[in-house]
């Protein structure tokens with residue numbers, strides 16, 4: 081997983097509530113074994129998408145063709161658990177999403193892939209969004225994870241909160257499975273205990289087993 | 292010896308969680324053991340590939356199962372070639388499963404179907420057990436008193452390699468559903484009313500326990516429907532304490548424990564319900580006594596109203612919500628204040644992990660018997676599993692549906708996500724028993740109204756959104 085330290089770049093505005101993963105990564109646009117995630121990203125809404133194309137949408141504007149940060153509304157990433165939503169966002173070059181809030185599974189998927197999910201304190205979010213809109217892709221923002229802050233063009237700083245564990249995972253690009261595998265013996269011990277205490281839990285088709 | 296918890300302050304959720312924590316990771320996450328892990332072909336091939344690249348083995352192939360439910364066509368007589376787009380995924384799924392010694396519930400398998408329908412019906416999922424699926428509707432099986440988590444592809448890979456999921460313990464929410472349901476008001480209506488009440492992000496960060504007289508009175512299939520929609524409340528998991536209704540339903544299912552093991556398991560399951568003094572982080576009460584059949588008007592499952600209701604006016608909403616509501620109205624082709632009843636309907640779909648179990652088909656068939664769908668209506672029913680389909684045929688329901696003009700489809704996800712080629716057309720108004728009315732979900736430009744099977748069947752017959760109670764009352 082790519083480490084997240086400091087990211088500087090264009091911030092794109094998508095300030096809408098309840099943007100779901102069906103919109104971010106439309107299923108019909110690419111349920112194949114190796115999809116083109118960059119092309120899938122909001123495939124229905126971006127310019128060239130035909131009748132549903134939205135000329136005001138950030139991806140329809142050339143100055144937002146390589147954003148680093150996405151500013152979003154409440155409940156971002158709701159709906160399906162599809163991780164392709166995160167991969168699409170990353171394929172577009174985005175490393176950090178600043179939203180009013182994230183759906184649970186989506187936020188977890190972000191952490192799994194090194195995409196930084198940021199929620200600003202109430203009151204700060206409006207100011208941040210206003211600056212993203214004002215910058216209009218013309219001036220860069222900087223996200224510094226170690227310092228827990230975003231610096232807007234003109235110097236205004238926005239401090240955010242993230243748990244030390246989640247930050248560490250992103251800063252070091254930790255392999256999550258590797259971390260869990262250090263507990264291999266705990267898991268094996270748990271399985272042994274369960275085989276004795278709740279044998280049905282360790283055998284899927286338990287009815288086939290003779291006592 | 293079995294562990295018993297007599298802690299009267301613990302919730303059902305906490306008891307199951309605590310009974311599955313294999314370790315606490317240094318980052319503060321609990322490693323929650325997953326008793327049954329079910330994969331599907333949209334996401335598993337990717338994870339199989341990554342696992343192989345990393346040189347990691349599947350820890351418990353015997354507790355892991357592969358469903359093929361998202362992409363197959365549901366056209367009568369289908370095979371894996373009917374939807375050519377799905378074929379590479381199905382083939383990758385078979386290959387990855389074979390390589391890792393995982394049983395596949397393949398298309399011709401008598402136990403084929405939508406995983407959330409199949410897992411309960413064969414007794415794969417048990418009360419007090421944990422369950423994970425890389426699909427957000429994993430929460431369906433909470434209806435049996437199991438703790439289930441929808442997960443992403445990385446989490447899927449993590450569970451394959453370790454058999455645990457690394458999570459922070461969510462907060463607990465109790466939703467008490469009081470009263471008793473009126474005629475033609477079922478679990479789907481209750482669920483839609485709850486989402487409308489707490490909002491589609493209202494349950495975020497919580498595990499939800501449904502309780503109260505309505506939950507207790509729901510048959511198992513209704514409980515599965517209610518818990519299915521937990522994710523639409525914003526919560527990753529929801530459950531209802533298993534009771535005699537569940538135990539009777541489960542007893543004798545093919546994979547459920549039998550004999551002395553059943554007795555031992557039963558004794559354990561009875562220790563799980565939340566204690567008298569259980570404390571929840573959030574408590575919500577909803578009286579369902581006056582609840583009417585529900586229907587969504589917009590593009591978010593929380594935008595539900597009573598069948599006798601009117602489309603809301605964005606002007607009445609908080610200012611920051613208005614643009615979304617206006618957008619939904621335009622997409623759905625509606626104007627504020629209009630009655631939802633009487634709108635012309637082009638297509639009806641009865642299916643999905645929400646409402647395609649036998650009782651759902653029976654409910655719809657009771658309305659369709661002796662009736663015909665309206666001229667020009669397109670109507671498809673896709674039973675949730677091969678077993679549901681067989682059981683329905685044994686009852687003659689296939690004939691009821693066909694005689695009424697429905698297509699009696701094969702089982703799979705079908706028009707729920709439109710990933711199998713079954714889609715609505717642009718501008719079409721669809722009454723659907725599924726769980727998401729998002730823009731474009733059932734086809735670009737398709738307008739989805741979520742309903743229960745009764746309203747779907749009623750609309751198929753009349754060609755317009757219809758209060759089933761009036762239809763059956765002979766008011767038409």
Ligand code: SF4
Pocket residue numbers: 360361405407426428643644645703704705707708725726
């Ligand atoms: S029926 Fe729909 S919601 Fe259920 S598993 Fe299939 S695609 Fe997901």
